[in-house]
Amino acid sequence: MIRTLFRSRSRKIYDFHGGIHPPERKDLSNGTAIAAGPLPSQLILPLNMHIGAPAKPLVEPGERVLKGQMIAEPSGAVSAAIHAPTSGTVSAIGPRAIQHPSGMDAICIVIDTDGKDEWIERAGVADYTELSPGELVDTIRHAGIAGMGGAGFPTSIKVNLGDHQRVEELVINAVECEPYITADDRLMRERAAEIIAGIHILQYLLNPRRTLIGIEDNKPDAISAIKRACKGCDIEVRVVPTKYPSGGEKQLIQLLTGKEVKSGQLPAQVGVVCQNVGTAYAIKRAVIDGEPLLSRVTTLTGEGVRQPGNFEVLLGTPIRDLLVHGGVDPDNIGRLVMGGPMMGFTLHNPAVPVVKTTNCIIAATLEELPEPPPEQPCIRCGSCADVCPANLLPQQLYWHAKNDDLEKAQHHNLMDCIECGACAYVCPSHIPLVQYYRYAKAEVRQQAADQVKADKARQRFEARQARIDAEKAEKEARRQARLEANRKKKTETASAPTVDTAALKQASLEASKAYKAAVKAAKAAEADNADNLDALKADVDRLKAIADKAKAAVRDAKEAGPAAAPAEDIVGKLKKQVGDASSAYKTAVKAAKDAEANGDDNAAELRAKADELKAAADKLKAELRDAKANAPATPATAPQVDPVADLKKQVGDVSSAYKAAVKAAKEAEENGADNAAELRSQADELKAKADQLKADLRDAKANAPATPAPAPAAAPADPLADLKKKVGEVSSAYKAAVKAAKEADENGADNAAELCAEADRLKAEADHWKAELREAKASAPAPAAPKTPPAPTDTPKAPETEAPQALTAVDPEVAAKRQKRLKALKTAYNMAHKQYKEAHAALERGERNGDIPAEELNAMQQKVDKLKGKADVARDALDALVEEAKADIRAHTGKDLKTLKLEAARAESALADKQRELEQQRDSASEDTLEALSSELQALEAEAQIARKALKQAVEEQGLQD
Amino acid sequence: MALISSTSPHTTVSNNTGAFMRQVIYATLPGLAVLTWQFGWGTVINVLWAVVVALVSEALILKARGRPVAFYLKDYSAVLTAVLLALALPPTSPWWLTLIGVSFAIIVAKQLYGGLGMNPFNPAMVGYVLLLISFPVAMTQWIAPGEAPSLVQSWQLFTGQLPVDGLSGATPLDTFRTLHSSGAGNESELASHGILHGQFAGLGWEWVNLAFLLGGLYLISRKIITWHIPVGFLAGLALPALVAWLIDPVRFADPMFQILSGGAMLGAFFIATDPVSAATSRSGRLIYAALIGVLIWVIRSFGGYPDAVAFSVLLLNLCAPFIDYYTQPRTYGHDKPNRGTQS
Known part of the structure; x- marks a missing residue:
């Protein structure tokens, strides 16, 4: 009893709100059997006959294809294959007018048919249960089957739900509720067994609890045919009353199951899968007969057709051929509709092809479907609300859409409109309501897209602001700490270990504040599902690290006693620096020369740089000498060398490196570079290091006696050799300068005179050194006190004979070639990027205007994606080349570009710091301190110049200026 | 072509x-x-x-x-x-x-x-x-x-x-109001005025109203109007009238008299149903029309005018947009209807 009750309940046909009963006009075409369509001389197969990514052509123009041969493969998850509907030759792959309301063009494969209709080998499977569901899905995918009801959604997606998705009901849509169309009706009458076989395959794939076929009661023959065919199997035939739009997916699901698909969701989410009856037939043909989707049953009807009926039309058949085949007098038709009269669209061009979704062509006379009457004012009669299957208030939607009041339109659930046209059908004022809704929907979508864009920009901005604030706070804390330390140092002459815990605490507090702010921002972003979540999280991590470090520093400061910093091998370090500096100098000289040779504007600048580098190298050498002199006197007890100065330098280095890194990271972020996170983490490391070193420095300062400048040493290690080297260097510089000047002169460069003067100056310097060398040689046995190299004086002497040389020779040809390639690639990338941008803009425009249906937008989307891919490829190539150049720089200079950049930036900012320090201390510090500071400043200046130079040279050598 | x-x-x-x-x-x-x-x-x-x-x-x-x-x-x-x-x-x-x-x-x-x-x-x-x-x-x-x-x-x-x-x-409504406002409204007075006692309601006017009812039913049958406004209107008028009349049949006219007097039927089927100025959703129309009915009864029973269809309709015209915002139907796929002006 309960069981029968339940059964009768489950057999109930539910109802949906609204609906209309337009004249059916089905008797025009449902009286005759499905006939073969024409075999046109040319078939036009759009790559996008379905929803999703367009298929990828597998053939070339000129290639002969056989019937059933795959000519385009699916190009993504949501895509479907295309097959040659008959044998012939591919004559073109290019833009042709396609099935679209706007009459736009899209890429099509054009086949000139040969009339032989030669098949490829077909491989059907009599018993599909031999195949795994995965294999079956693959078969369906490669057979190119897409929803035959009208939307054209690739079927392989819909039948491949995954194990977690339980299918309660498989609904087969055989309603065919639109007037005129009888394709499914005839298919069911004539090929019911094959349809049922297809449904069985669907059942096998989806394993539904129930399978329901919904057929409208105006197709009694089809109902009985299907009922006969599925006798004895677990398929329930449900007859639904004739009402438009019962065949809408959501409406049919409601009719048969009483379930409502939630707004914005898919039927699968309520356990229902809906397939068109024609799709089931196509699945059977594909799986059991091994025939991919090559044709479909299309109704050719309307009063303009002499013999209306249903035809098995090859995909790609131009409508014109079909019209001729059906006996249409072109002069007698007033309107050509693809699809039904309620949701179809008018065609302007009969050359467009029949595609997988073309269920009907209406060639109507002007009397049959006359011009729409003029629009009258809406009187809010409410007829539209009475027929709306979504239970909307179309009159209110119209009002709001017309006033561009999108917010109110959305409040009235504009986006739930299925555009069935029932409202416009009944409207006594003949208002094209659906058109207003399409417009408003497109506007809403556009606004949403704009909103997403704006949100992203805002979040980026806020993240950046937070970062900048955090950095500012850190800086301020550091400054405070430094001031505090200085004050302490001044007031406390005693060697008590006074680490400025207060300042550190302050810094720690700031850091943790910044960290918390970032955490909040990240959470907010997470709530918003923002895209830049990763970046924000990285930010959070970074700030956390900083905060932790600051805390650790506070802890350390509290615990730290008078612990001394480890000793450093000053001499070794200096040696290396000297080596670096002089090689930088040499490369600079060479660069200057090259520049001059090329008549570059910056030749003078380069030369000046070379000079600066030289000075720096000299200074370093002097320092080295000093250090060497000191070294034996102070063997292993390194801290006494001058840990404070050393640490200061290190701190300066590291913190400027950190700043450079932060800057680089920021730039990278702004440019959206991939390595931004990496750079940031690098910056963090540097920061941590700087903090550590600062703490060390403070400790050391506390420990060390206040003697900043190292005392001059007793004797240099080998002044002679040194001097010799110097002489060699200077004279080679001189030679280079002379050569450059000569060349400049020959080229008529403006700076020739300048170059000459420069050469003279170098000569003087060389002479000076030579004199010194002589002197030194003379007093060789006696340990002479080293002299710091004085500023070059005007003591002219003969040049030496040593060619200037870079660290490693760089082949200018290679560089030039690379530069050329770089330029070419850059142009290519720019072009690709521009195309992509244009396509993107077009797509956005299309979405905004809303007169382009989803399929078309998809096509455009794909085009945009393709162009983006192209641009990316070009960029990658460009990047690869840049990387190559960078690698070369590494090979030539022993450092990679980043390091060079970092070094340069580090030197610069260390210099700036030092200058600031000097300024600050000018009034307060003792003369000794000031002196020490200014000497430090000089050293830093030189260092900065070297680094700058090295970077510039490296970059220029590899043609990477841009 | x-x-x-x-x-x-x-x-x-x-x-x-x-x-x-x-x-x-x-x-x-x-x-x-x-x-x-x-x-x-x-x-x-x-x-x-x-x-x-x-x-x-x-x-x-x-x-x-x-x-x-x-x-x-x-x-x-x-x-x-x-x-x-x-x-x-x-x-x-x-x-x-x-x-x-x-x-x-x-x-x-x-x-x-x-x-x-x-x-x-x-x-x-x-x-x-x-x-x-x-x-x-x-x-x-x-x-x-x-x-x-x-x-x-x-x-x-x-x-x-x-x-x-x-x-x-005088019209029946006039007569009834004059009797009560002059303080002469007792049972014998009411009985003595023949105009108040037609076949079903006020003399003559009952036929007028029945004729408009007939026309209104034609409109409903032709789906020119829906039943919501007339039913709401008449219920809004008749229900308070019924309650009041049960309490005091001398002071208050009976519901049949109310709905078959003056402009009741003309208002219910032809005036209040003007779609342009009425509420537009189905439930909104019920509420809109019921409030018109109630207002008519209030003005007829306590106001200075014998009839009140025009005033009541105009007052509710003012409220129609507001009513519409609160009476949206539940859209397919939504758990509950949207209310108010903001989502």
């Missing part, structure tokens, strides 16, 4: 707004017939005159607004406004009364707001209220039921050649 290019749907129903309006006009014919039977030719003359005034006013104002005249005249909305207003006027109305009322309704209440579909108030009722306030005497001079003047007399009344006084008599 020049193919038509248009958006879906490609077919629509053959009817149009003009046909819709004409149906409503046809549906008033039974009421007009009974009014003529009871009160003479005055109403017919006024209806015809009102139509002329309406068409001329509409044409002039359309011309002034730069709109296509013929196109808008064909929507019959001006004619319907004129007919409804003329049906509400006393059959003794002189030509100038109708002229003022109808031209004001068309020019000010409708076209100055933007024309058909844009007017927030029912134009016929705006015209009616203007006349009621400006010319209270002329607007309350009805003829005693069954004492219909001849066609000549009616014409003379229309042209103003015949003084009204000799022919006029």
Whole structure:
């Protein structure tokens, strides 16, 4: 009893709100059997006959294809294959007018048919249960089957739900509720067994609890045919009353199951899968007969057709051929509709092809479907609300859409409109309501897209602001700490270990504040599902690290006693620096020369740089000498060398490196570079290091006696050799300068005179050194006190004979070639990027205007994606080349570009710091301190110049200026 | 071949707004017939005159607004406004009364707001209220039921050649209100006034209202209107009347008397159902009409006017947009309907 009750309940046909009963006009075409369509001389197969990514052509123009041969493969998850509907030759792959309301063009494969209709080998499977569901899905995918009801959604997606998705009901849509169309009706009458076989395959794939076929009661023959065919199997035939739009997916699901698909969701989410009856037939043909989707049953009807009926039309058949085949007098038709009269669209061009979704062509006379009457004012009669299957208030939607009041339109659930046209059908004022809704929907979508864009920009901005604030706070804390330390140092002459815990605490507090702010921002972003979540999280991590470090520093400061910093091998370090500096100098000289040779504007600048580098190298050498002199006197007890100065330098280095890194990271972020996170983490490391070193420095300062400048040493290690080297260097510089000047002169460069003067100056310097060398040689046995190299004086002497040389020779040809390639690639990338941008803009425009249906937008989307891919490829190539150049720089200079950049930036900012320090201390510090500071400043200046130079040279050598 | 290019749907129903309006006009014919039977030719003359005034006013104002005249005249909305207003006027109305009322309704209440579909108030009722306030005497001079003047007399009344006084008599609603406001409202007094005791309700007026009910049912059967507004209207009027009458049958008129007196049926089926100025959702229309009904009962029972259809309709016209915001239907796929103005 309960069981029968339940059964009768489950057999109930539910109802949906609204609906209309337009004249059916089905008797025009449902009286005759499905006939073969024409075999046109040319078939036009759009790559996008379905929803999703367009298929990828597998053939070339000129290639002969056989019937059933795959000519385009699916190009993504949501895509479907295309097959040659008959044998012939591919004559073109290019833009042709396609099935679209706007009459736009899209890429099509054009086949000139040969009339032989030669098949490829077909491989059907009599018993599909031999195949795994995965294999079956693959078969369906490669057979190119897409929803035959009208939307054209690739079927392989819909039948491949995954194990977690339980299918309660498989609904087969055989309603065919639109007037005129009888394709499914005839298919069911004539090929019911094959349809049922297809449904069985669907059942096998989806394993539904129930399978329901919904057929409208105006197709009694089809109902009985299907009922006969599925006798004895677990398929329930449900007859639904004739009402438009019962065949809408959501409406049919409601009719048969009483379930409502939630707004914005898919039927699968309520356990229902809906397939068109024609799709089931196509699945059977594909799986059991091994025939991919090559044709479909299309109704050719309307009063303009002499013999209306249903035809098995090859995909790609131009409508014109079909019209001729059906006996249409072109002069007698007033309107050509693809699809039904309620949701179809008018065609302007009969050359467009029949595609997988073309269920009907209406060639109507002007009397049959006359011009729409003029629009009258809406009187809010409410007829539209009475027929709306979504239970909307179309009159209110119209009002709001017309006033561009999108917010109110959305409040009235504009986006739930299925555009069935029932409202416009009944409207006594003949208002094209659906058109207003399409417009408003497109506007809403556009606004949403704009909103997403704006949100992203805002979040980026806020993240950046937070970062900048955090950095500012850190800086301020550091400054405070430094001031505090200085004050302490001044007031406390005693060697008590006074680490400025207060300042550190302050810094720690700031850091943790910044960290918390970032955490909040990240959470907010997470709530918003923002895209830049990763970046924000990285930010959070970074700030956390900083905060932790600051805390650790506070802890350390509290615990730290008078612990001394480890000793450093000053001499070794200096040696290396000297080596670096002089090689930088040499490369600079060479660069200057090259520049001059090329008549570059910056030749003078380069030369000046070379000079600066030289000075720096000299200074370093002097320092080295000093250090060497000191070294034996102070063997292993390194801290006494001058840990404070050393640490200061290190701190300066590291913190400027950190700043450079932060800057680089920021730039990278702004440019959206991939390595931004990496750079940031690098910056963090540097920061941590700087903090550590600062703490060390403070400790050391506390420990060390206040003697900043190292005392001059007793004797240099080998002044002679040194001097010799110097002489060699200077004279080679001189030679280079002379050569450059000569060349400049020959080229008529403006700076020739300048170059000459420069050469003279170098000569003087060389002479000076030579004199010194002589002197030194003379007093060789006696340990002479080293002299710091004085500023070059005007003591002219003969040049030496040593060619200037870079660290490693760089082949200018290679560089030039690379530069050329770089330029070419850059142009290519720019072009690709521009195309992509244009396509993107077009797509956005299309979405905004809303007169382009989803399929078309998809096509455009794909085009945009393709162009983006192209641009990316070009960029990658460009990047690869840049990387190559960078690698070369590494090979030539022993450092990679980043390091060079970092070094340069580090030197610069260390210099700036030092200058600031000097300024600050000018009034307060003792003369000794000031002196020490200014000497430090000089050293830093030189260092900065070297680094700058090295970077510039490296970059220029590899043609990477841009 | 020049193919038509248009958006879906490609077919629509053959009817149009003009046909819709004409149906409503046809549906008033039974009421007009009974009014003529009871009160003479005055109403017919006024209806015809009102139509002329309406068409001329509409044409002039359309011309002034730069709109296509013929196109808008064909929507019959001006004619319907004129007919409804003329049906509400006393059959003794002189030509100038109708002229003022109808031209004001068309020019000010409708076209100055933007024309058909844009007017927030029912134009016929705006015209009616203007006349009621400006010319209270002329607007309350009805003829005693069954004492219909001849066609000549009616014409003379229309042209103003015949003084009204000799022919006029009180309506049942008037009589009932006067009895109570003069303090004479006791059972024997009520019984002594024959006009209060027709077949079902007030003498003469019961037939008028039944005739409009008939026309209204025709409109429902033709799906020109839905049942929501008439049912809401009559329920809103009858239910409070029933409760009050059960409590005090002398002080309060019975519900049958209420719904078959004055402009009740005309209001319920023809006035309140004007879709432009009414609430638009189904539940909204029920609420809208019920409040009109309640308001009519309140004004009839406690107010200064014997009838109150016009005032009640105009007041609820004001509320219609608000009601609409709170009575959206539940859209397919949504758990509950949206309420208010913000989502």
